[in-house]
Amino acid sequence: MRRAIVWTAVAIVATVAVVVYYRYDPSTTSVFPRCLFYATTGYQCPGCGSQRAIHALLHGEVLNALRYNALLVLSLPLVAVLLVAQWLRALKPGFYRALNATWVAVAYLVVTIVWTIARNVL
Amino acid sequence: MVKYWINQDGVQEGPLTFEELKAKGLTRDAYVWREGLAEWVPVSSLAELTICLLPTAEVSQPALSSAPEVLPEASEASEVTEVAEEPVAAAVPPVLPPDEAVAPAAAPAAAPVVLPAQQPWAAAQQQPVPAQPEQELPPTNLVWAIITTVLCCVPCGVVAILYASKVSSALQSGDLAAARSASEKGAWWCIGGIVAGIVFQPLLPLLML
Numbered sequence A: 001m002r003r004a005i006v007w008t009a010v011a012i013v014a015t016v017a018v019v020v021y022y023r024y025d026p027s028t029t030s031v032f033p034r035c036l037f038y039a040t041t042g043y044q045c046p047g048c049g050s051q052r053a054i055h056a057l058l059h060g061e062v063l064n065a066l067r068y069n070a071l072l073v074l075s076l077p078l079v080a081v082l083l084v085a086q087w088l089r090a091l092k093p094g095f096y097r098a099l100n101a102t103w104v105a106v107a108y109l110v111v112t113i114v115w116t117i118a119r120n121v122l
Numbered sequence B: 001m002v003k004y005w006i007n008q009d010g011v012q013e014g015p016l017t018f019e020e021l022k023a024k025g026l027t028r029d030a031y032v033w034r035e036g037l038a039e040w041v042p043v044s045s046l047a048e049l050t051i052c053l054l055p056t057a058e059v060s061q062p063a064l065s066s067a068p069e070v071l072p073e074a075s076e077a078s079e080v081t082e083v084a085e086e087p088v089a090a091a092v093p094p095v096l097p098p099d100e101a102v103a104p105a106a107a108p109a110a111a112p113v114v115l116p117a118q119q120p121w122a123a124a125q126q127q128p129v130p131a132q133p134e135q136e137l138p139p140t141n142l143v144w145a146i147i148t149t150v151l152c153c154v155p156c157g158v159v160a161i162l163y164a165s166k167v168s169s170a171l172q173s174g175d176l177a178a179a180r181s182a183s184e185k186g187a188w189w190c191i192g193g194i195v196a197g198i199v200f201q202p203l204l205p206l207l208m209l
Helices: A002-023 A036-041 A050-058 A063-089 A093-099 A102-121 B018-024 B049-053 B063-074 B085-092 B107-113 B120-126 B143-153 B154-172 B177-205
Strands: B004-008 B012-015 B030-036
Touching: A002 A050, A050 A063, A063 A093, A063 A102, A063 B143, A102 B143, A102 B154, B004 B018, B012 B018, B018 B049, B143 B154, B143 B177, B154 B177
Parallel strands: none
Antiparallel strands: B004 B012, B004 B030
8 A cells, every 4th residue: 555655656756757857947947946055055966967967868868968967867777777676576576685785775875975076076 | 586385285386486376376275485484384474475366265164274184294205203293283283383494594596406395394394494684675765765865855865875775784684673673764764855855945946035
């Protein structure tokens, strides 16, 4: 039951997001949320550029998307695989287990931190 | 693909895939083992197999009464000495004596080889009992943690990723309670981060006016 609610909510939010981010360009439309971290510190957080990157991706501009937020673009395949693993967990518990191992989470965290420092310094 | 071993009406079969089980149909008193389980369990205790159950038409006899028929058959197999105590007590059988499950562990991958089909419960003694950390992994919420980090709220997402990593490592060290608690906390950080991202962020431009 709880599962069904979560997946339905995810599906609805994802659909709405795809439509909105396809039709409106976050870099020229002012209603899109801004990053609090960037507004206060002037540094880009790991999520900065995600909205523009999604807009670019939905229009097939992969290179632009990578420029806006490479972490997001590179996370999407990982997220997709993780979602499939979660979805099929009852049938393939080993797959879920392997993907959700400690080192995966730690590696992702390290990549995020290193990349965030790099995008602000370079 | 998960493989199942089943024992119903005194006949052991396996490895079987989920689809094969579904096609075959299970009676309510069948016992099942698959990787990740410490011992044989009644089929009714595995939610994923509910749809494999045959309709209970004439199988209405209580599950307990059929279990004893299974145990004596084990003694017909060559392992008489090991199982000798069991059949005597067959009138009121414990489901599966826990001591059978405490048998020394072998690698789960070896399961298909070690199970001689004609010795159902004696085989359970050599049954690869999965090592302790093979317990059910609580949801790590790693996906949601990553989504929270990249899309919604970085601080919450980072905390959630840390908790996600803790779920697996706590389970590895055999601390199921800690794994569960980390799983739960991680979930709340994800929910908090996503809510903050969806509700709070759009308000920011207004706050800055």
